[in-house]
Amino acid sequence: MLKCFVIINPSSGKIRYKEYLPELTNVLKQKFNEIEFVYTEKKGDGIHYGRTINADTVIVVGGDGTIREVVNGLMQQKYIPKLGIIPAGTVNDLARALNIPLDPFQAIAVLTKDTVKYIDVGTLNETYFISLVAIGGIPQAIHDVQSESKTRWGRAAYFFNGAKYAMKQQPFTYEMKSDNHSMSGESSLVVLSLLNSVPGMGRFFQDARPDDGRFRIMVFPTFKFL
Known part of the structure; x- marks a missing residue:
């Protein structure tokens, strides 16, 4: 049955x-x-x-x-x-x-x-993820969007909250290490993705496939609104 x-x-x-x-x-x-x-x-x-x-x-x-x-x-x-x-x-x-x-x-x-x-499934601190992990204040602001706002405004609700944080963002220092590479610097947003796009922001990783056994990293430098 x-x-x-x-x-x-x-x-x-x-x-x-x-x-x-x-x-x-x-x-x-x-x-x-x-x-x-x-x-x-x-x-x-x-x-x-x-x-x-x-x-x-x-x-x-x-x-x-x-x-x-x-x-x-x-x-x-x-x-x-x-x-x-x-x-x-x-x-x-x-x-x-x-x-x-x-x-x-x-x-x-x-x-x-x-x-x-x-498809690939990633893990971070014993938690599984299916698309990406984002580090910084902007993804936190997006995560804090209420269900009622998403229901009413759709994807625009994410942009509203993200933009509000971006105007007063605080950059942070990062350091990454792997078996063959290391990098460090200052950033406002770090994204690790299993898919070919950053949600709501287009296709950043054109060659990525959900079953290729790899994730991609994108580091966004600090930015300012003039």
Whole structure:
């Protein structure tokens, strides 16, 4: 008996999930004997569901933050189920990198193709990440954007908060070491990415693939508004 577990973030995508939920259900009924739907209500719910579910496939209806939480739970299991994505977030960076349509109905249609792709997952301080790690005050300001603002303003909410910090930013000193290289200096933002883009800022790493076993580093120098 095949079971599918659907994790929905009801605050993602301007609360549009109810429009395509019937279509998603119809598609999944053709593939699975049992389907269970759950909804995240607070931070950490995605980790809990990912860690405790027992299913052949997990479908996440949400954005990059919801997917990251679920992955952090799934990686704690001995058997990791397949992961499907219906992008419903503000940026949907992982879906873009995997060429998953951003239109929910088109993304649902992709589920019928049974295409499986392995992707890289990074770790930092025992926490898993699927896209990037950003260091500096700007990513902290972006992280602090409230769900209500994202629902109302979309990607613009990130730019508003980031711009407010950038006008009063405090640069920091960094030092990086690897087996073959070392570098240090002063920066306002350091990005380590598994994907080809920095969320909401375009494709900075043109040759990057989500399954090439590498991450890229970009160091932004300090900058000033004149």
